[in-house]
Amino acid sequence: MSTAFADAPVVPEEIQSFTVTLIIRRFNPEVDDEPHWEDFDVQMYPTDRVLDALHKIKWEQDGSLSFRRSCAHGICGSDAMRINGRNRLACKTLIKDLDITKPVYVEAIKGLPLEKDLIVDMEPFFESFRAVQPFLVSNTAPVGGKERIQTVAQRERFDDTTKCILCAACTSSCPVFWTDGQYFGPAAIVNAHRFIFDSRDENAAVRLDILNDREGVWRCRTTFNCSEACPRGIQVTQAIAEVKQAILRGKA
Amino acid sequence: MATTLDSPRSPYARPTGKRGTNWEKWGWIYMRGSGVVLIVLIFGHLFVNLMIGKGVDALNFGFVAGKLASPFWQWWDVAMLWLALIHGGNGMRTIVNDYATQRVTRGIFKWAILAAVVILIVLGTLVVFTFDPCPAGSPADLLPKFCPAI
Ligand code: SF4
Ligand code: FES
Numbered sequence: 001m002s003t004a005f006a007d008a009p010v011v012p013e014e015i016q017s018f019t020v021t022l023i024i025r026r027f028n029p030e031v032d033d034e035p036h037w038e039d040f041d042v043q044m045y046p047t048d049r050v051l052d053a054l055h056k057i058k059w060e061q062d063g064s065l066s067f068r069r070s071c072a073h074g075i076c077g078s079d080a081m082r083i084n085g086r087n088r089l090a091c092k093t094l095i096k097d098l099d100i101t102k103p104v105y106v107e108a109i110k111g112l113p114l115e116k117d118l119i120v121d122m123e124p125f126f127e128s129f130r131a132v133q134p135f136l137v138s139n140t141a142p143v144g145g146k147e148r149i150q151t152v153a154q155r156e157r158f159d160d161t162t163k164c165i166l167c168a169a170c171t172s173s174c175p176v177f178w179t180d181g182q183y184f185g186p187a188a189i190v191n192a193h194r195f196i197f198d199s200r201d202e203n204a205a206v207r208l209d210i211l212n213d214r215e216g217v218w219r220c221r222t223t224f225n226c227s228e229a230c231p232r233g234i235q236v237t238q239a240i241a242e243v244k245q246a247i248l249r250g251k252a
Numbered sequence: 253m254a255t256t257l258d259s260p261r262s263p264y265a266r267p268t269g270k271r272g273t274n275w276e277k278w279g280w281i282y283m284r285g286s287g288v289v290l291i292v293l294i295f296g297h298l299f300v301n302l303m304i305g306k307g308v309d310a311l312n313f314g315f316v317a318g319k320l321a322s323p324f325w326q327w328w329d330v331a332m333l334w335l336a337l338i339h340g341g342n343g344m345r346t347i348v349n350d351y352a353t354q355r356v357t358r359g360i361f362k363w364a365i366l367a368a369v370v371i372l373i374v375l376g377t378l379v380v381f382t383f384d385p386c387p388a389g390s391p392a393d394l395l396p397k398f399c400p401a402i
Contacts, residue, residue: 055377179350218276221346
C-alpha cells in the first residue's frame, strides 16, 4: 500500500545562518602587559547563543581563548561576562537578540582581578558571600519531630533571593563595587536576605549586624544596575532595601 | 598541657576596626530625612517668592529684607541652608568616592567639599541673623515698608 507522499521526501526548510563579528577583550598574563581587543568572524544560526560563538572560536579558530562555563543552561553561574556593555550569562544570550549588524563586544566582568581573557578571580566575591554566613543557623530543636515547618507565606517571603546562582553579574555591575572592592556587593546581600527572612533561621541579628558595617548595605545608592544585570530576574535592589529596613527596625 | 583548637566551623569574621558611630548608616538616614524636609522647604520657598502676590516682579531688596526681618522666615531659610548644604556635600562625597580613585585626589576633593560647606553655612547663617533690613541712608522706595522714615 503505497501512498503518494511516500516518494516525495520531505525537504527540511534550510535554516539561514549568518556571520557575526565578535570583538573579544583578550589578556594573556604571560605575554601581555595590557588587555587588547581581538575580532573573530563566526557563522551562527538563530538558535545559537554567545556561548556557542565562543565555543566555535575556541574549537575552530583559536584554542587559547579562555572562558569559564559548565552547565551551559543558566544554572551554574560560571559564564557571566560583559556583552555589549551589559553583564549577562553567555549561555542565556541569543546572538539574534543582539544587534548583529554591528560587532558584538565581549569582555570579562569588571571590578574583579582579571586573570586571563574572560576569566576573573572570583575569590573576593566569594569571600564577601562567605562573610554573611549563607547557611541555616538554628539552636533550637524543631518543634515536634524532624521537620521545620514553614507556611506558604513564610516561604514566599524570601523566595526571590533563593534563586541566586552566584554568577557575580550583579556585584560586578555595581559602580560602588568598582571603586570600593571592600563593599560586600549585591550578591552577598541577596544571599544574606535569603536567610535573614527565613522563618527557620535564628541568626538574622548577626547577619544584620555584619551588613550594618561601613562597607555594608549603606554603601548601596540604589543605582539598580544589579537588578538589571541579574540573569535570574531577582529584584536585587529591592532585597537590599529590605535588608536596610530590617537593620533600621533591628529585626527581620 | 592544655591545647585548645579553634572550632573548624567558627564563623568567618570580617576584620572590623573599632565599631564607633556608624557614619555610613547615619549619613544614609540623614539623606532620606533631609530630602523629605527639603522638598517642603524648597517648594514652599519657591511658592512664596515666585507665585504669591505679584510673583517674580515683587522680588527686590525690600521684599527680601522684609522676609528676613521675620523670625519665621529666618529659621525657614537657615534650616534650608543647613539641610541643603549638608545634603549636597554628602552627595558630592559619594560621587568623589565613586570617581576619584587615588587616595590623594580623594582627600583633596573631600576637604574642598567640606571647606565649601562649612564656609557657606557660616556665612549664610551670619547673614540671616545679622541682616539689617533698614540700612541707614538708603532711598526709602527701596526699603521695606516698616522702616522708619529717615
Ligand atoms: S543576584 Fe543575580 S546577578 Fe547576582 S549573583 Fe545572584 S544570580 Fe547572579
Ligand atoms: S554555563 Fe552555567 S550558567 Fe552559563
